[in-house]
Amino acid sequence: MLLATASEMAELDRKTMEEIGIPGIVLMENAARGAAAFFETVVPDLCTRHLLVLAGSGNNAGDGFALARIFHGKGATVRVVCLRPADRLKGDALVNYNILHRLGIPVYHWDEKEDFASQFVQVQKADVILDALLGTGLQNEVRGLYRDVIEGVNALGKPVLSVDVPSGLHAGTGRVLGSAIQATATATFGCLKVGHVVGDGPARSGRVQVVDIGIPPAVVASSGMARWLLDRDLCASWIGPRPPDAHKGRAGHLCVLSGSPGKTGAAAMVCQGALRVGAGLVTLFVPRSLNPIMEVKLTEAMTLPVAETESQCFSVSARQDILDFVADKEALAAGPGISLHEETQALLKDLVAGSTVPLVLDADALTLLARDPSPLQEASAPVILTPHPGEMARLTGLSVPEVQENRLHVATEFSRTHKVIVVLKGHGTLVAAPDGRLAVNTTGTPAMASGGMGDVLTGMIAGFVAQGLDPFRAACLGVYLHGLAAEEATARATSRGLIAMDLLPRIPDLIGQLERHP
Numbered sequence: 473m474l475l476a477t478a479s480e481m482a483e484l485d486r487k488t489m490e491e492i493g494i495p496g497i498v499l500m501e502n503a504a505r506g507a508a509a510f511f512e513t514v515v516p517d518l519c520t521r522h523l524l525v526l527a528g529s530g531n532n533a534g535d536g537f538a539l540a541r542i543f544h545g546k547g548a549t550v551r552v553v554c555l556r557p558a559d560r561l562k563g564d565a566l567v568n569y570n571i572l573h574r575l576g577i578p579v580y581h582w583d584e585k586e587d588f589a590s591q592f593v594q595v596q597k598a599d600v601i602l603d604a605l606l607g608t609g610l611q612n613e614v615r616g617l618y619r620d621v622i623e624g625v626n627a628l629g630k631p632v633l634s635v636d637v638p639s640g641l642h643a644g645t646g647r648v649l650g651s652a653i654q655a656t657a658t659a660t661f662g663c664l665k666v667g668h669v670v671g672d673g674p675a676r677s678g679r680v681q682v683v684d685i686g687i688p689p690a691v692v693a694s695s696g697m698a699r700w701l702l703d704r705d706l707c708a709s710w711i712g713p714r715p716p717d718a719h720k721g722r723a724g725h726l727c728v729l730s731g732s733p734g735k736t737g738a739a740a741m742v743c744q745g746a747l748r749v750g751a752g753l754v755t756l757f758v759p760r761s762l763n764p765i766m767e768v769k770l771t772e773a774m775t776l777p778v779a780e781t782e783s784q785c786f787s788v789s790a791r792q793d794i795l796d797f798v799a800d801k802e803a804l805a806a807g808p809g810i811s812l813h814e815e816t817q818a819l820l821k822d823l824v825a826g827s828t829v830p831l832v833l834d835a836d837a838l839t840l841l842a843r844d845p846s847p848l849q850e851a852s853a854p855v856i857l858t859p860h861p862g863e864m865a866r867l868t869g870l871s872v873p874e875v876q877e878n879r880l881h882v883a884t885e886f887s888r889t890h891k892v893i894v895v896l897k898g899h900g901t902l903v904a905a906p907d908g909r910l911a912v913n914t915t916g917t918p919a920m921a922s923g924g925m926g927d928v929l930t931g932m933i934a935g936f937v938a939q940g941l942d943p944f945r946a947a948c949l950g951v952y953l954h955g956l957a958a959e960e961a962t963a964r965a966t967s968r969g970l971i972a973m974d975l976l977p978r979i980p981d982l983i984g985q986l987e988r989h990p
């Protein structure tokens with residue numbers, strides 16, 4: 473599903489009105505009617521209740537005035553509180569405001585200078601609050617009367633139905649600007665906004681429904697919007713069935729650099745993750761003396777023993793053998809369990825700079841790049857990094873809480889600055905590409921908090937890359953299916969005890985379901 477920012481949404485509205493000729497008042501009416509229908513499913517006896525519409529001064533307020541009229545018509549007791557004087561209203565909002573007076577719906581204008589407590593009594597008397605203070609037009613920190621009202625409403629604990637966006641939540645970033653409404657449910661217009669699904673958005677928005685307000689699909693299709701929620705429809709549109717004459721030589725050959733003493737399991741999981749998403753062939757580079765172990769551990773994947781250090785880690789002198797082998801393959805996944813040995817660091821540096829095929833870098837490779845990110849500058853092939861918040865913190869020099877509080881900003885900035893695809897793992901994994909594409913994942917479970925999950929994901933993403941998928945889409949599909957496999961595996965279990973290998977046998981079926989999805 474496409475996600476819009478505030479400015480993209482404004483542009484969709486503008487094109488619909490100016491280029492297609494659908495009047496703004498029609499869009500506003502569609503918005504209000506759609507929102508009303510949704511709100512009635514959230515609070516089933518809504519039309520017998522005492523509703524209070526809180527309005528600001530823009531078109532969000534206009535939606536609120538239209539909703540006041542609609543619920544008044546359905547028999548609800550409705551009052552409207554507007555935080556701005558009437559002479560600040562204009563356009564479609566003013567049209568809907570004027571209708572309220574003719575229908576005898578009470579409207580109160582609050583004044584910053586008057587006693588807040590005596591004004592707020594109006595809100596306390598209501599059963600349900602409709603929040604139409606601020607929508608996508610939110611510009612800066614919420615202060616003064618707006619802030620007092622928002623905090624007062626949140627403290628009441630009554631059902632709050634938000635119009636488009638919980639007021640105070642930034643539609644583009646999901647950040648609370650000063651203070652934001654805690655909504656029970658939100659009816660949003662035209663498109664889901666980025667802010668509903670990242671940062672504070674999911675917790676603030678409650679149940680969210682997208683209302684079709686009549687923006688023609690062609691207007692959306694020609695918009696160039698490139699942010700998505702990773703859902704089944706989208707992922708299915710990015711993966712088709714294989715041609716009937718497929719053979720392993722054309723299904724992609726992935727090379728894997730993974731493993732060291734104590735970490736041979738990581739290497740096995742990367743290889744198997746790749747095979748389970750359909751990589752035709754997988755070759756694992758392995759520190760020479762560990763080869764007998766990997767020969768036993770792996771059946772379908774091949775191994776290629778290469779030069780090692782005294783501590784059985786990858787040696788820099790393996791560099792040429794690896795680059796020569798990789799040159800006519802399709803992708804290289806590197807990092808899980810490769811150790812932080814200085815020689816391995818030197819090897820990784822040369823591989824990142826010298827690889828002609830796309831790279832997927834994870835785990836120790838990320839820790840090594842945090843010490844010295846300069847190889848990323850030299851990479852000529854596409855690079856995908858798959859950090860968890862701790863690795864992202866190391867790469868950026870931020871603390872883990874700083875990364876978590878600004879996930880969207882951190883992932884997109886790192887991607888843009890270093891020209892790499894960033895997969896920032898965690899609840900609502902983000903995939904950010906340097907060209908501005910962004911995806912937010914919807915799958916996964918807390919049961920995934922166990923060792924080896926990341927190794928399987930690295931293999932899955934690299935396996936898709938090896939099959940020739942666009943690296944951004946490969947990362948998205950890997951992330952989506954990885955979470956889905958974990959959901960499947962825990963569908964009848966608890967949120968504990970899932971191990972990474974449990975995901976593997978479920979993956980082919982899930983891909984099949986995507987391929988067959990209408």
Ligand SMILES: NC(=O)C1=CN([C@@H]2O[C@H](COP(=O)(O)OP(=O)(O)OC[C@H]3O[C@@H](n4cnc5c(N)ncnc54)[C@H](O)[C@@H]3O)[C@@H](O)[C@H]2O)[C@@H](O)CC1
Pocket residue numbers: 482485486496499500503528529530531532533534535605606607608609610611612613614615618635636637661685
């Ligand atoms: N044709 C359209 O453009 C449509 C717009 N729609 C609604 O219109 C909304 C967007 O309308 P607007 O662009 O008028 O913006 P909003 O109504 O979201 O807010 C803009 C107003 O709030 C003020 N404001 C901004 N930040 C503030 C802050 N921190 N504290 C106090 N006041 C602040 C601005 O000065 C401006 O007066 C959408 O969220 C949606 O609800 C819908 O009616 C559908 C059609």
Ligand SMILES: [K+]
Pocket residue numbers: 532603604605606607634635636637638639
């Ligand atoms: K709102």
